[in-house]
Amino acid sequence: MANLKEVKNRINSVVSTQQITKAMKMVAAAKLKRAQDRITMMRPYSQKLSAILQNVSGSGEEMNNPYAKERTVEKVLLILVTSDKGLCGAFNSTVTRKVKSLMEGDYKSIAENGNLHFMTIGKKAADFLKRNKLPNNADFIDLFNRLNYEDVSEAAQFVMDEYEKGTYDKVEIIYNEFKNAATQILNQEQFLPIAKAENESGADTDHAYSYEPSRDYIEKELIPTSLKTQLFKALLDSNASEHGARMTAMDKATDNAGDLLKELRLTYNRTRQAAITTEILEITAGAEALAAE
Template sequence: MANLKEVKNRINSVVSTQQITKAMKMVAAAKLKRAQDRITMMRPYSQKLSAILQNVSGSGEDMNNPYAKERPIEKVLLILVTSDKGLCGAFNSTVTRRVKSLMESEYKSIAESGNLHFMTIGKKAADYLKRNKLPNNADYIDLFNRLNYEDVSEAAQFVMDEFEKGTYDKVEIIYNEFKNAATQVLNQEQFLPIAKADSEVGADTDHAYSYEPSRDYIEKELIPTSLKTQLFKALLDSNASEHGARMTAMDKATENAGDLLKELRLTYNRTRQAAITTEILEITAGAEALAAE
């Protein structure tokens, strides 16, 4: 049985850890509220804008839209969105597991030919690629420190330019979509080319469109803005999901620390009682020995 000093040291260590996890939970909860408000406000705008452009892309109109051009899929870029820090449960590992699954199934031949490329947003994704010796074509690990539309636009523009040049035939975003504080859903979303709306779920393929202010404006301004908004929305989703996952993980860690403290305190009391009993027996034995003399 461990001595009293060892048990007491363990109790102090667990108490200290519990205080840290409790503080981290409170910080994550505060950040989650702000992140949740941002994605809640952004999501309806982003979804409506994407739906409009998908309908226009699938309408049969001859638009000069380089971002809707479909080519044989020979070169693929995966945008991996993770966090910069850990201690958020399975938040990051779900993304890396999906990458591994894609390399073994859907994009196996492309990966074997060396045409599966990666772009990372978040330090954990970059670390994963480095550990597994996978190519990282672009690294944006600081976006979450200053998550705003302007900085995300630069990352989106880089991808759009590369797609337009033919460097990639398809671009997908892999990120965690925010549902609530305890639930994050892994999402694999096509970024480029712009997906055409499914005619079975509301594409206006039988209607002509009038463009205001002009078709040229739609092609040069609205379509790029929509794509940048799509990536920004994905990052806002991921940011809110990260804080929700961290809050949940820290809450569970605090709870586990409490359970461990109960066991350690029980062990401490038992050890202390055993020590006292041993001391009493030793004193009694000594007294009897003196009386016998």
């Protein structure tokens, strides 16, 4: 049985850890509120804008839009969105497991030919590629330090330029979509080419569109803005998901520390009781020995 000093040291250590996890939970909860408000306000705008452009792209009308042109998929870029820090449960591992699944499944032949490329947003994604000796074609690990549209639009423009040059035939974003504080949904979302709207069975696909202010404006201004907004929305989703996952993980860690404390204190009391009993027996035996003399 462990001695009292060892058990006492373990109790003090667990108490310190519990205080840290409680503090981290409170910090994550505060950050989650702000992040949740941002994605809640952004999501309806982003979804409606994407739906409009997908409908126009799938209308059958010829548009001079390099981001909607579909090519034979031979070179693929995966944008991996993770956090910069850990201690957030399975938040990052779900993204990395998805990458491994794609490399062994849908994109196996592309990966074997060396045509599966990666772009990382978040330090944990970059670390994953480094550990697995995978190429990191672009690294934007600082975006979460100051998450704003201007910085994200630069990253999106880099991808759009590379797609337009033909460096990649398809671009997808892999990230965690925020549902609530306890639930994050892994998303594999097509970024380029612009996905066409899926028509319901029997729906009339012959639509005539009028463009305001002009068709040229939509092609040159609105479509690039929509793509940048799509990436910004994905990062806002991931940011809110990260704080939710960390808050949940720290809450569970605090509860586990509490359970461990109960066991340690019980062990401490039993050890202390056993030590006292041993001392009493030794004193009694000594007294009996003296009386016998």
